[in-house]
Amino acid sequence: MDLKLNIVKRRNIPIRQRLAGLVAIIIISISLAGIISFSAINNLANKRISNHNLLIEKNNVLAEISGNIQRAALEGKNFIISSDEDTKVSAEIELINRFTSTDALFKSYATKISSGNDLAIYNRMLAEYDNYKKINLEILGIASSGKDTTAFSLSETVELYSFNKIMEMAAKLHINHENDFKREDKKQAAQLQSTIKIAIITAVIVLIFMVMMSSFIIRDLSKAVKKLLSYMNLVKKGKVPNQELDEFTDEVGQLASATHEITLNLKRISHIADNLSKGIYDDEIEITDEDDIIGNSLNKLKLNLQQADIEEEKRKREDTLRNWTSTGLAKFGELLRLNASNVEELGHQIIKNLVQYLEINQGGIYSKTEKNESYELTLISAFAYDRHKYLNKTIMPGEGLVGAVAEEQETVYITEIPDDYVYITSGLGKANPTALLIVPLKSGSDLFGVLELASFDVFEQHKIEFIEKLGESIATTLSTVRINSKTAFLLDESQRQSEEIAAQEEEMRQNLEEMRATQEEFARRELETQAILSAIDAALLKAELAPNGAFTSINHAFEKLLGDSAKQLSSILQLADINERGNIEVCLANVIKGKQQSTLMHIPGSQTHSGYWLSAYFTPVLNRSNKVSGILFFANNITELKNTEMELQTQQQLLLEQETFISNILQSQIEESESAVLELKKQHDLELSTLTNQLNELLSTTSTIGSVQLEQYEELKNQYDILNTELQQKQKELKNVKISDTIVEIENLDINFDSSLENKLNDWLTAFENE
Structure with missing residues (x-):
């Protein structure tokens, strides 16, 4: 009785209300399932885009680091090979700017590392980059000191080796980024497939729940509802029937129509979701109005996935072009080098x-x-x-x-x-x-x-x-x-000039024989002095100094050399000549750094003594912490050797002055001899001309030859012979020049006298004798 009463009560409730309640539950369930599924899919898509953007950022930072280091290498080469100071300054400034920019890029890249393997490679790459900067700056220092060849050699070996290691590690990081992105992308794609399957299963579960809830209502419906129940049973199995439901004007008909629309929407959503998972974006998503949550969500998901694929294609294109450019630059860089x-x-x-x-x-x-x-x-x-x-x-x-x-x-x-x-x-x-x-x-x-x-x-x-x-x-x-x-x-020109100088030195070799003998004597005396110094090591001058150069103790030989002034001196700087204190300060600074130093040191003297010359040696004394705690000072007294050297230089200067003086005298004597010979020639020509005129006058006034003409002839002939004899004697005398009791023969001193008058005289005498 109670059961029948309950059925009556349910039937008294309008179908519209009952089905409206059921449909409301179904719609809410489906919407929640769709929203949850869409949210999961959208999160996966956003995560995929985020991973892609992170990959691009990492690769861009690596590319900028590589580009900066390559540009820094080129600027370093520019600094070494350029002879223009402005170019060197510009290259150095550009190099420092590149390193500053690269430091910031390394810090930026460190914030994007998520893999332990990438972090290890990054740390090695950063350490190698710091080493590369140090090498580059040291090479610039060597080039700045004028050692361009050494700097260029280091650049082609040490710097190039460090540069290649950095590029190799950058390439490894790039490959790791690609592999991590592909692995994560594959994982997210699998999650997307699983999410879609869960969404479909959820939809099926909702439909099953709908059928279960509908069973209470179907019991109270008429025979017309059975067809709808059969339709729903097919939907319950995950199938979408192709048959059309009868359209009723009552609530059952409205429910059938709504069920059919829902089924079609589920089919469309399933189809679209499946295509989206495969990367197919051709399906049109129908949006009924602006409040269509599922349609808008699917459309947003489609747009996000499309944008992700476009970005991926763009990235692949950029990577291909970047690899093509990098490969080309590396190839042609090797061609340029070879x-x-x-x-x-x-x-x-x-x-x-x-x-x-x-x-x-x-x-x-x-x-x-x-x-x-x-x-x-x-x-x-x-x-x-x-x-x-x-x-x-x-x-x-x-x-x-x-x-x-x-x-x-x-x-x-x-x-x-x-x-x-x-x-x-x-x-x-x-x-x-x-x-x-x-x-x-x-x-x-x-x-x-x-x-x-x-x-x-x-x-x-x-x-x-x-x-x-x-x-x-x-x-x-x-x-x-x-x-x-x-x-x-320039090297060939320098070698040619060196050969010319060598030839000039060979010409002066004979003039420097005496100087060479003096130098040999000096070398012999130097060897003797060194032998004596080696035999008396106990006589070495010794002092212990504080790091600032203050005396802590001196030996007896040093104290004896300094005399009374030893007690007044507190520092090695006071001992040195005022002009040499800067050099001593440099030696002390280098010894404090752990380097041995040697120098030539002059101790000023007094009015009666010119002072002392010392060959000084500074040696650092290290404590247990390997730090300089003191300085040992050793010195040899080379005053006599230094004085001998200066005396030899004085003698050498005197020899050069004497040689110049002799050369000037010789040149003066040669010029005087040439002047005398020319004067003699002039006198000879004048006398010979006079003699010839006399003979011509004799011929013109005499038609026959008599005793008077013979006497004149004999007299003229004797004058001619005497003139020739005097000329030959004078010419022979002028060929010898006397300089400081030394006879110097002047070669090639031969003045050609005018023989035309002499030939005329001989012709006339021959004619006269024939007559």
Whole structure:
């Protein structure tokens, strides 16, 4: 009776109200399940995006660190090889700025490390970077002291080794980032699949719960509801029936229609979620209104996943381009290093490999050649279709596109090329290229050449940026080659001058024999003095000093040398000459650092004594903590040796002055001898002319030869013989010059006297005798 009463009561309740309550419960359950599922899926998607952004940030920081270190290496090379002080200062400032920026990047990267393995590699990389900075700064110090060759050698060995280790560890970190991201992404994808399955299972469970709750109502419904129950049973099994439910006008019909819509929505949601898990975003998500939570959530999930995939593709693209650029720079950096001794071979290798690496059709490289106050661009290599083109081509500044690029020092990229500018020739014919790229090879503000490239395809932006970066490296290498060539030329010039000086020294060798004998005597006396000093070690001067140079004790020999002034002296600085105290302070500072020092020391004397010369040695005394607690001072008294050396220098100076004096006297005597001979020649010519005039007068006034003419003839002939005899005697005397009781024979002193008058006289005498 009670059971029937309860059934009646339930039937008295409108179906609309009963089903409305049931539907409300179902909708709330499904919404909660959908929201929970969406929240889980959305969290996974956001986490995936966050991991992707973290990967990009890590890789960007690593790329900036690598770029800064590479730039610092180039600036270090610039500092070493440049002879311009401004360039050195600029390179040093840029180097310090790069290191400062890199320090900040290392600190930023440390906050992003989440893996113990990455932390270990990071710590090793940071330690190696600190070592690299120290090495680089030490090399700069060596280069600043003028030892460019040593600095360059260290840069190519020690610095390069440290640089390669840093790049290797950076590459390992990059690989670890990629592996961690892929592993985490795979894990999140699996979680996403599990979440979707849970959402589907939850939906099925909700449907089962709905069926269970509906059983109380179905018992009270009519036969028409059975069809709806059959439909729901299929849905309960996870199937979506294709059949249409009967549309009723009462609450049962409304419930059937709502159930059908819910089933379709579940099917659509399941399909969309499955496609989203596979990366398919083509499905349109219908949003009934702005309050459609599930539709809006699914749409937001779709957009987030699409954005994540776009970012992933963008990252892969950037990584590919970055790896391509890094590989290219490393490859061409090795080519530049191996061919840095010859400009032509360098140009051949660069243009050949560049054309092949860029997959373009042809290219050429021009080198800047200084010419008077201007310059010209010379084509040193051209390459097309895997073959070198040996062309002779010179371009002046401002001439054509190449000359304009050289003048402006800016990259020119054009895709509309004049028909007669350049052709690309192949076996099938020739045609204009599609794109032309002209890049200046410059380092800072200095131009070293121009790079010209042509292709049937356009140049992508990353290739243009790569070529511009490579252009800086090529310019730096061309600068190095020029500096090396100039250094070789200066070395050859120095060797030539050394040979000339050696020849001049050989000419003076004979004049320095006496000086050499004196030096040998000095060497003998020096050996004797050293032997004596070695035999009397007990006579060494010894003192114990505090780190500041104060005397703590002196031995008897030292005290005897100083005399009464020994008690008045408190420091080694008071003992030294006032001009040498700075040198003694430097020695004390170096000894405190643990270094042995030696120096030549002068102790001032008095009015009756010139003082003492000491060969001094400073040795640090270390305590148990390996710190300098005192200084041992040893000295040899080399006053006599020093005085002998100064005396020898005085004698050497006197010998040089005497040699100069003798040379001046000899030159004066030679000039006087030449003057006397010239005077004698003049007198001889005058007398011979007079004699000839007399003979001519005799001939002109005499038609026949008599006794008077014979007497005149004999007299003139005797005068001629006497004149010749005097001339020969005087010439013989003038060939010997007397200097300080020494006869010096002057060679090649031969004055050619005028023989025309003498020949006329002989002709006349012959004619006279014949008559």
